[in-house]
Amino acid sequence: xxxVVPIKLVPDLVEELVIDxxxxxxxxxxxxxxxxxxxxxxxEQAILLKEKGAGxxxxxxxxxxxxxxxxxxxxxxxxxxxxxxxGNWNNGVNNHALARVFANFVETLRPELILTGVQxxxxxxxxxxxxxxxxxxxxxxxYVSGVVVFDNKAQVRxxxxxxxIAEMDVVLPAVxxxxxxxxxxxYVPISKVRATMKTAKLETFPAAELExxxxxxxxRLFQPETGARATMxxxxxxxxxxxxxxxxxxxxxx
Amino acid sequence: MSYDLLKSVVVLIALLIAGGVFGWRxxxxxxxxxxxxxxxxxxxxxxxxxxxxVLAYVAAQxxxxxxxxxxxxxxxxxxxxxxxxxxxxxAIVEGLFAFIDPHFKLxxxxxxxxxxxxxxxxxxxxxxxICYALYLRLVVNPERYKGSHKSQxxxxxxxxxxxxxxxxxxxxxxxxxxxxxxxxxRPISTLFGLPFAGLDKTxxxxxxxxxxxxxxxxxxxxxxxxxxxxxxxxxxxxPAVFLRDLDPPGRLPKAPEFDGKLGVSTVNQFxxxxxLDFYTCTECGRCQDVCPAYASAQILSPxxxxxxxxEHLTARDGKPLIGDPISEQVLWSCTTCYACxxxxxxxxxxxxxxxxxxxxxxSEGRMDAQLQEALAKLGRYGNSFGQSERNRAKWxxxxxxxxxxxxxxxxxxxxxxxxxxxxxxxxVDITRQTAAVFQRAGLDFGILYEGERNSGNDVxxxxxxxxxxxxxxxxxxxxxxxxxKTIVTTDPHTYNSLKNEYPADATRNTQHxxxxxxxxxxSGKLKFSKKLDYTVTYHDPCYLGRYNGVYAAPRRVIExxxxxxxxxxxxxxxxxxxxxxxxxxxMEEGAVKERPSESRIREAVALDGVSVxxxxxxxxxxxxxxxxxxxxxxARLVVKDLIELVNEAMT
Numbered sequence: 072x073x074x075v076v077p078i079k080l081v082p083d084l085v086e087e088l089v090i091d092x093x094x095x096x097x098x099x100x101x102x103x104x105x106x107x108x109x110x111x112x113x114x115e116q117a118i119l120l121k122e123k124g125a126g127x128x129x130x131x132x133x134x135x136x137x138x139x140x141x142x143x144x145x146x147x148x149x150x151x152x153x154x155x156x157x158g159n160w161n162n163g164v165n166n167h168a169l170a171r172v173f174a175n176f177v178e179t180l181r182p183e184l185i186l187t188g189v190q191x192x193x194x195x196x197x198x199x200x201x202x203x204x205x206x207x208x209x210x211x212x213x214y215v216s217g218v219v220v221f222d223n224k225a226q227v228r229x230x231x232x233x234x235x236i237a238e239m240d241v242v243l244p245a246v247x248x249x250x251x252x253x254x255x256x257x258y259v260p261i262s263k264v265r266a267t268m269k270t271a272k273l274e275t276f277p278a279a280e281l282e283x284x285x286x287x288x289x290x291r292l293f294q295p296e297t298g299a300r301a302t303m304x305x306x307x308x309x310x311x312x313x314x315x316x317x318x319x320x321x322x323x324x325x
Numbered sequence: 326m327s328y329d330l331l332k333s334v335v336v337l338i339a340l341l342i343a344g345g346v347f348g349w350r351x352x353x354x355x356x357x358x359x360x361x362x363x364x365x366x367x368x369x370x371x372x373x374x375x376x377x378x379v380l381a382y383v384a385a386q387x388x389x390x391x392x393x394x395x396x397x398x399x400x401x402x403x404x405x406x407x408x409x410x411x412x413x414x415x416a417i418v419e420g421l422f423a424f425i426d427p428h429f430k431l432x433x434x435x436x437x438x439x440x441x442x443x444x445x446x447x448x449x450x451x452x453x454x455i456c457y458a459l460y461l462r463l464v465v466n467p468e469r470y471k472g473s474h475k476s477q478x479x480x481x482x483x484x485x486x487x488x489x490x491x492x493x494x495x496x497x498x499x500x501x502x503x504x505x506x507x508x509x510x511r512p513i514s515t516l517f518g519l520p521f522a523g524l525d526k527t528x529x530x531x532x533x534x535x536x537x538x539x540x541x542x543x544x545x546x547x548x549x550x551x552x553x554x555x556x557x558x559x560x561x562x563x564p565a566v567f568l569r570d571l572d573p574p575g576r577l578p579k580a581p582e583f584d585g586k587l588g589v590s591t592v593n594q595f596x597x598x599x600x601l602d603f604y605t606c607t608e609c610g611r612c613q614d615v616c617p618a619y620a621s622a623q624i625l626s627p628x629x630x631x632x633x634x635x636e637h638l639t640a641r642d643g644k645p646l647i648g649d650p651i652s653e654q655v656l657w658s659c660t661t662c663y664a665c666x667x668x669x670x671x672x673x674x675x676x677x678x679x680x681x682x683x684x685x686x687x688s689e690g691r692m693d694a695q696l697q698e699a700l701a702k703l704g705r706y707g708n709s710f711g712q713s714e715r716n717r718a719k720w721x722x723x724x725x726x727x728x729x730x731x732x733x734x735x736x737x738x739x740x741x742x743x744x745x746x747x748x749x750x751x752x753v754d755i756t757r758q759t760a761a762v763f764q765r766a767g768l769d770f771g772i773l774y775e776g777e778r779n780s781g782n783d784v785x786x787x788x789x790x791x792x793x794x795x796x797x798x799x800x801x802x803x804x805x806x807x808x809x810k811t812i813v814t815t816d817p818h819t820y821n822s823l824k825n826e827y828p829a830d831a832t833r834n835t836q837h838x839x840x841x842x843x844x845x846x847x848s849g850k851l852k853f854s855k856k857l858d859y860t861v862t863y864h865d866p867c868y869l870g871r872y873n874g875v876y877a878a879p880r881r882v883i884e885x886x887x888x889x890x891x892x893x894x895x896x897x898x899x900x901x902x903x904x905x906x907x908x909x910x911x912m913e914e915g916a917v918k919e920r921p922s923e924s925r926i927r928e929a930v931a932l933d934g935v936s937v938x939x940x941x942x943x944x945x946x947x948x949x950x951x952x953x954x955x956x957x958x959x960a961r962l963v964v965k966d967l968i969e970l971v972n973e974a975m976t
Contacts, residue, residue, distance in 0.1 A: 262790060
């Protein structure tokens, strides 16, 4: 079976986010990108399926800084093909454009199952998965935390808000939005990643023209404003507790 | 056939059988099994030092006396064994040549009076020592023997006792029968002969012969049993000490690689010198007694680990090592504090062996989630806090005058700050005080700012060799850009790795700040404005003390500040680990009876009048400040860094 995992890199929130002079986007010089956490789960889920005997795993990513590390790490975990899509990514890309680029390319791989991260913290215009499914005319199931593959269908566990879990069958080919892999993403020792760097091949293909139609346009970004809202309650435990109850009442919580 | 001829024949046959069995078993264990191991470059070279080692640690039994009374008993048993092996030889030869002369004496060995006198007394000493050893094993039965083969131990002691008593009896009877030309030199044997002196000559002869056969029989049987269990150390201890690992304990060997995976997963993947350690373990349990992991949760016993490995090696089953009986939990419990290896009379390396097996677990990705997260952060950001490397020197933003960037201007001292001192919110104040002290002492120093990474000391001890190498490369590149004469570190763990594991040309001279402060005080560059009036105790960090032998410098600094130093019972090379080392600080704690850090704080609180607990390691500060709270000792004890005392005495 042909498993494809399109991944994207997102700003690392450990670094300070700086808004550039235009005011409408993050300063790329201050940014450091890392693999979207949910995409990491999608990779893990694909490799778990592979280890259960289901075919080969291809990981596809836009060719931006930091992507090599992400791809080699995926290979060290067990991914078979690593593909970078070259294009004009310098000005950033929204999910509408990215989903079109992925759809355009992924079609050529004739995938039977596409696993994407269900979301990313910078999804301003919807997640990649459903858009990709729409372009490819495939069914989509999101918030998936378990997959079993049969001949031409996948049985998936989908999580609903409120802790409800549904088990459903999806006819393949299909796109899944992975919320969590069955097991937490594995640790690969650095020595193995480094060895993989020497042996694994990164394939590059040109990305289609970026087509952002349908996506909202960002006009301005703001840093969160900090307000001085904390109030310290003084006095003994009883006084503090009484005051707390009053505050809860005032706020309509009690 | 005469009795004498029969005696010769029986002794010959017994000798051949016992010698053959011993030789065959020893050949299997030492030749066949050890040859399956890997190359051991650490066992060769520096021969003079090795000879000295044998004199100090075998002949003088140097490390045995760390546990005084049992050590002394062992000293007499060991020397008794050496001296009396000559009398055993004499007995065997006497039997072998009985058909020529029933009282055949070897030249010198059998006839030299002064030697006979020494042997006679040593036979008595051994008897006394064995009585004590039996009492220790059967009556006292200290905790350290838990898990050791008790019946084997008692059996061996009984053998030695029988060998000694029968020797004294047949010597005594020979004296009674006037068949000993140097009888005057054997007062103890004479005493042992007295009870039989009243019997007639034939009866005495029979008793003497029974004693002789018992003596010889036990000797021969003991010989066949020697290559088994703990008493095999009689054979292996001399080579084990002679061929011991002379590399610094703080320098781990490179990770072995098998089929693309780092680390050791089967017994044959160990180096043969490590295998020799497994045979050499005497099950004395001194390692178990000092192990913080054993004391806190009883999961890891360094002694049982060695015994398990020996079983694997002897069984030659090729089974995977890790799982049963060496659980992953056992391997992860180790804090790499080195107390076990330091205590071991026979220089067995446990820490290095544990790390080899951890390396395999890491290569398989088998580790707890917390450790995995810490390693991922270290891989990405170069620190275990998962913070941006750009923020590494954030603590220094408020320091005035601004600390030099050693990558941009030459400095005499390059201060390698380390993760905890840089990022831990509860430690950065101490880091700023360190900067203040350095500045007031007029030190020409700088830091690497965001160029510094975790040194990798504990990353390596977790078993993540590839990540360690990556961190070394990055630090070496940053150090390469800097112009400095000496590195000074805050963290003893960093100190250890830079000093022992980094390329020497990249790190040059490495000091811990305790050593630097000591020098600055001695040379008069650092002056105190007042005398402090605290009674303090000092905790030796494992990687400063045991690993690198820095004990005196921090104590001199403490005394120079005017504080009175009271030692904890466990101090110096016996100091108890705080529990954080070897990556333990990144792992899930698991069920513990008493945390090592809490045990340590209780030890300090029990000291009369001590109000300050002085540490010289940022991880210690974190661990012990927590332990003061969890043991409810806030009113009794304050944990301070050495630099806080110095800073206080300067201002």
